[in-house]
Every structure is written in structure tokens, then in C-alpha cells.
Amino acid sequence: MSGAKAEDRARVRALVVDRLEQAGMARRRGVSAAVHEATMGRICERLAYMSDDNLMTLAETLIDNAPDGIWPSELVIREFARGLQEPPAAERRIVTSWLASIEGPKAEAGGHLVELYRWLLKHPRPPMAMDMRGIREQAAENARRCELTRDRIDRETASPEDRGWLEQYLRDRDAARALVDAGRGQKEVKEGDAA
Secondary structure: OOOOOHHHHHHHHHHHHHHHHHOOOEOOOOOOHHHHHHHHHHHHHHOOOOOHHHHHHHHHHHHHOOOOOEOOOHHHHHHHHHHHOOOOHHHOHHHHHHHHOOHHHHHHHHOOHHHHHHHHHHOOOOOOHHHHHHHHHHHHHHHHHHHHHHHHHHOOOOOHHHHHHHHHHHHHHHHHHHHHHHHHHHHHHHHHHHO
């Protein structure tokens, strides 16, 4: 995780944590104040990507779904949050670590970087051999679609759907490449430090 800015953590604290405490939410039995506060800190860090509106909605949703007045678990809070607003790719450790590893450059060289990036966003786990087969097949289909769409654009016969699909594909490609490049940059810094 990149580390949320202090202002963003403060927003989460004000709009979610403080709101739930004002509503009378109580710590779970057997959870010390220190453990509870550490959990609140992690929640503020993890949800810092969310908009103010979604944070306020999250707080009200958590209040409405806790009839016993006990703080829900961190896992439950994160699931409700994800249902309201998906975290950006840069905040998803599986995506950043996988593409920053040797797997990112391999996928880029193999022509399936966008498909791997999209797969990791959808499935928060490393891909298995059968998953990689599907990723490569999807990459081949998408390469054909990119070529056809570019040809249609050149001939001025592309539909708005064609253009939108290609624009999204290129945005995803740029986002995935940025994560691969960040991984390369980290490796270069480590190698420089070791020298």
C-alpha cells in the first residue's frame, strides 16, 4: 500500500470512525482499547481512497446493520466499503506486487499485461496455470479486437462502443505499465543501494 495521506486518514476518521462512535458503537468484548485503536488506524489507512459521500454512506450503512451496537469486524467494514467504491489498482497489494515482480515484465513481453492486470483486479489472488491460459487466450482476442478497432477508426467506421472499448483498453494498459515501471524503479534503487 502506498500509504494514505494524513488528510485522507483524518477524513475517514471524521466521517466513519467518529460518526460510529457518536452513534454509540461499542468495542467488541475482549478487545482492548489499544487493539481497537490499531484497528481503527488500519481502517483509516485502507479506506482513504473513498470519496466523502461514500464514506458518509458507509458510516450510515454500518450503523443500520449493527443492531447490537457493537463495532463490526475490520473485514466486514472493508467489504461494505468495497461494495460502495472499489479501491484503485494502486491500493490493491496483489495487483501492485504481482506486476512489480518479475511477472509484470514477463506479461508485458508476452503481450498479456492488460489481461493479467484486469484478472488481478477481479480475482485478488495469484493466477494459476489454468488462469494464465485463459489470460493469454483473452489477450489474443483483445489484440485482434484492437487491430480491428484501429482499422475501423482509420476508415471512420468505428462505433462509439468500439472507440470506448479501445480507450478503456489503452487506459488499462497505461495503468498496468505504470505499475510495472514502478517495480523496475524499485529494483534499480535496491541494486544501486547494494552496489
